[in-house]
Amino acid sequence: MTKIEMAHGAGGRIMQRLLQEVIIPSFSIRKLGSIGLDEMDDGATLPIGNTGLIVTADAHTVQPLFFPGGNIGTLAACGTINDLAVMGAAPTAMTNTIIVEEGFEIDTLHEIVRSMNDVIEPLGTAMIAGDTKVMPKGTLDGLVMSTTGIGVLYLNAAIADAGVREGDDIIVTGPIGDHGTALLAHREGLKFETNLASDVAPLWEPIRNCLDVSGFHIHAMKDPTRGGLAVALNEFAAKSHVEIEIEDGLVPVRPAVQSLCDILGLSPFHIACEGRAIMAVDSSVTSDVLDTLARFRTTDNACVIGKAHKGASRVLMKTAIGGRKVLQVPLGEPVPRVC
Amino acid sequence: MTKIEMAHGAGGRIMQRLLQEVIIPSFSIRKLGSIGLDEMDDGATLPIGNTGLIVTADAHTVQPLFFPGGNIGTLAACGTINDLAVMGAAPTAMTNTIIVEEGFEIDTLHEIVRSMNDVIEPLGTAMIAGDTKVMPKGTLDGLVMSTTGIGVLYLNAAIADAGVREGDDIIVTGPIGDHGTALLAHREGLKFETNLASDVAPLWEPIRNCLDVSGFHIHAMKDPTRGGLAVALNEFAAKSHVEIEIEDGLVPVRPAVQSLCDILGLSPFHIACEGRAIMAVDSSVTSDVLDTLARFRTTDNACVIGKAHKGASRVLMKTAIGGRKVLQVPLGEPVPRVC
Numbered sequence: 001m002t003k004i005e006m007a008h009g010a011g012g013r014i015m016q017r018l019l020q021e022v023i024i025p026s027f028s029i030r031k032l033g034s035i036g037l038d039e040m041d042d043g044a045t046l047p048i049g050n051t052g053l054i055v056t057a058d059a060h061t062v063q064p065l066f067f068p069g070g071n072i073g074t075l076a077a078c079g080t081i082n083d084l085a086v087m088g089a090a091p092t093a094m095t096n097t098i099i100v101e102e103g104f105e106i107d108t109l110h111e112i113v114r115s116m117n118d119v120i121e122p123l124g125t126a127m128i129a130g131d132t133k134v135m136p137k138g139t140l141d142g143l144v145m146s147t148t149g150i151g152v153l154y155l156n157a158a159i160a161d162a163g164v165r166e167g168d169d170i171i172v173t174g175p176i177g178d179h180g181t182a183l184l185a186h187r188e189g190l191k192f193e194t195n196l197a198s199d200v201a202p203l204w205e206p207i208r209n210c211l212d213v214s215g216f217h218i219h220a221m222k223d224p225t226r227g228g229l230a231v232a233l234n235e236f237a238a239k240s241h242v243e244i245e246i247e248d249g250l251v252p253v254r255p256a257v258q259s260l261c262d263i264l265g266l267s268p269f270h271i272a273c274e275g276r277a278i279m280a281v282d283s284s285v286t287s288d289v290l291d292t293l294a295r296f297r298t299t300d301n302a303c304v305i306g307k308a309h310k311g312a313s314r315v316l317m318k319t320a321i322g323g324r325k326v327l328q329v330p331l332g333e334p335v336p337r338v339c
Numbered sequence: 340m341t342k343i344e345m346a347h348g349a350g351g352r353i354m355q356r357l358l359q360e361v362i363i364p365s366f367s368i369r370k371l372g373s374i375g376l377d378e379m380d381d382g383a384t385l386p387i388g389n390t391g392l393i394v395t396a397d398a399h400t401v402q403p404l405f406f407p408g409g410n411i412g413t414l415a416a417c418g419t420i421n422d423l424a425v426m427g428a429a430p431t432a433m434t435n436t437i438i439v440e441e442g443f444e445i446d447t448l449h450e451i452v453r454s455m456n457d458v459i460e461p462l463g464t465a466m467i468a469g470d471t472k473v474m475p476k477g478t479l480d481g482l483v484m485s486t487t488g489i490g491v492l493y494l495n496a497a498i499a500d501a502g503v504r505e506g507d508d509i510i511v512t513g514p515i516g517d518h519g520t521a522l523l524a525h526r527e528g529l530k531f532e533t534n535l536a537s538d539v540a541p542l543w544e545p546i547r548n549c550l551d552v553s554g555f556h557i558h559a560m561k562d563p564t565r566g567g568l569a570v571a572l573n574e575f576a577a578k579s580h581v582e583i584e585i586e587d588g589l590v591p592v593r594p595a596v597q598s599l600c601d602i603l604g605l606s607p608f609h610i611a612c613e614g615r616a617i618m619a620v621d622s623s624v625t626s627d628v629l630d631t632l633a634r635f636r637t638t639d640n641a642c643v644i645g646k647a648h649k650g651a652s653r654v655l656m657k658t659a660i661g662g663r664k665v666l667q668v669p670l671g672e673p674v675p676r677v678c
C-alpha cells in the first residue's frame with residue numbers, strides 16, 4: 001500500500017500501522033515525561049517544574065459541519081476537553097487553528113467558534129492562541145480545524161491506558177454509537193431515524209467528581225472515538241497486558257442505534273462516540289463512581305460492562321447465550337469523516 | 340462582506356478585522372498570563388507554577404507542498420520554532436496534526452514528517468502529540484498541517500510586540516521576501532529566476548545567543564511572515580505606541596527578489612519571510628547583537644534598518660532621495676497559500 005486510503009485516518013489497525021511505521025518513528029525525540037508519541041495515548045505528559053501537564057492534539061474534519069447534537073466547533077472543543085479529562089487533567093488552555101474555504105459564510109464560521117466557547121467557558125478553559133488560513137474555492141471542502149489542549153493533572157498523576165489492573169471493573173459512561181450513527185443517518189438523509197443525535201459532550205465535570213470520590217482507584221480512562229468501544233477496550237487490554245471480558249447484554253445501546261446498525265450491517269462496538277468514556281476502576285470504588293456519574297446528565301446511564309483479569313491481551317465478549325468471542329480491532333471506523 | 344475571501348487569511352487588514360470582529364470576541368476567556376488572543380502576538384503566555392511558558396499555534400496550507408528551500412514540514416517546524424523564539428522562549432515541545440487527502444503518496448508524507456524532524460531534532464524539541472485524519476479524494480488539495488509549540492521562557496520574561504521603546508534600533512536578520520517570491524516563481528514556473536529559494540530556517544540558536552549577550556535589552560521581536568516586513572513593523576508601531584522610521588536603502592533585498600517584484604508590480608515589503616526576524620534593541624547592545632547574528636549562517640546578513648522614536652503609531656520609510664512615506668499595512672499578503 002503506497003497511497004493514503006480513508007482507513008489510514010479511521011482509528012483502526014490500518015491507521016495504527018501508518019502511525020507506527022511512518023509518522024512516529026520519523027521523530028527522534030518523542031516524549032518529555034512518561035507518556036509521549038509511542039504510547040499512542042489520549043495525550044502526552046509534559047512535566048514543567050513541579051507541575052504535571054497533559055498535552056493533546058486533534059484535527060477535526062467532520063462532515064457535515066452541523067449535525068444533530070452539535071457542530072464541528074462543539075466536537076473540537078469536547079474532543080479536546082475529553083482527551084485531557086481521561087488522562088486526569090483539568091482543561092486549562094486550548095489553541096485552535098481554522099482552515100476555511102474561500103466563499104464560506106462568515107456567519108457560519110461565527111456560529112462554529114461560538115459553539116466552541118459554549119463548551120469551554122463553563123469549564124474555565126482559556127482559548128489562548130490560534131491561526132486562521134483560507135484556501136481557494138475548490139481546494140477544501142468547507143472548513144477543518146485543529147485543536148491542542150493543555151491541562152494540569154488534577155491528582156498530579158497521569159491516568160494512562162496502560163494502568164488497567166486485574167480485577168478492575170470496566171465502566172462505560174453511557175450508550176455507545178450515538179455520534180457515528182447520528183452523523184451517518186443525517187448525512188444519508190435517513191429520515192426514519194428521527195431520534196438519533198450525537199452524544200458529543202464535555203466530560204470533565206463528571207470525571208473530576210469521580211476523581212474526588214475515588215482518588216487513585218481510577219486506574220485507566222479512555223474516550224471511545226474513532227473505531228468505537230472495540231478499539232478503546234483493545235487498547236486497554238494491549239497496553240495493560242490484561243484480558244478484558246465484557247458482557248454483550250450489559251453494553252448500553254439505544255434501540256435507534258441498534259436498528260440503524262442492523263439495517264446497515266454495522267456493529268455499534270465499532271462506531272465513534274464523542275461524549276463517552278470507559279473507565280477501569282478498582283472494584284472497591286465502583287459503586288461510588290457509578291453514584292457520582294449518575295448525578296450528571298451526560299453520564300447518568302453509566303454502568304459496569306465487564307471486568308479485567310489475568311490473561312492474554314485481548315477483549316472477550318460474552319454473548320447472551322453464554323458463548324465467548326474475541327472483540328477485534330476493526331480495520332477502520334466504518335463511518336468516514338466522523339470527527 | 341459576508342463570505343470568506345482569500346484576504347481573510349492573508350495577514351493584512353482584512354484578516355485583522357475578521358479576527359477582531361468575529362473570531363477573538365467569540366471566546367470568553369482569552370488569556371491566562373499577560374499575553375493572549377487579544378494581543379495578537381506571535382504566541383501567548385501560560386504561567387505554570389514558577390515557570391513561564393509560551394504557546395503558539397499555526398495552520399499550514401502552503402502550495403506547492405515542496406518548493407526551493409524546503410517543504411510544508413520544514414515550514415511548519417520553522418514557523419513554530421520561530422514564533423516561540425521571537426517571544427523569547429526555548430522550543431520545548433510540539434504537537435502536529437496532519438490532514439491528508441485520500442490517494443496521497445505515503446512516501447511523500449514520510450518525507451514531510453522527516454523534514455519536520457530535521458528542523459526540531461538539533462534543537463532538542465520533542466514532538467509529543469499528534470493526530471492524523473484522511474479526507475476523501477477531491478475534498479482537500481493534498482495535505483495541510485497544524486502545529487502547536489510550547490516553549491519555556493529563556494529569561495523568564497516574554498518578549499512582546501508591545502515592548503519597543505523610543506530610541507531602539509530596528510534590526511532585520513537578513514534579506515526580505517525570499518520565501519514568498521521563491522514560492523511564486525516556482526508555482527508559476529518562472530524559470531528565469533533560478534536562484535530564488537525560500538529563507539525558511541529555525542532562528543532559535545541565533546536568538547538564544549543574542550539573549551545571552553544582551554539580556555533584557557532586546558525589547559521586541561517578530562518574524563515577518565504573512566504581509567511581510569510592512570505588517571511586522573506596523574504591529575511594532577501600533578502595539579508599542581512609537582513611530583518607526585526605516586531607511587529604504589538599508590533594507591536588504593536580494594536582486595532576484597527585487598527584479599521579480601518589479602516585473603509583477605509587488606513590493607518586497609509585503610512578501611512573507613519564513614526565516615527572518617525583526618528586533619527592537621536598546622542601542623547600547625546593537626553592535627553585540629549584530630556581532631552575534633553574524634556568527635550564524637541564517638542571520639549573517641543582519642543589519643540595522645531604522646529606529647523607533649516618539650511619534651504617531653506608524654511606520655515611515657525614508658527614500659533614497661530623502662523623502663518620507665508611510666509604509667502601510669497591506670490589505671493582504673499578495674501571494675496566496677504562502678504558509
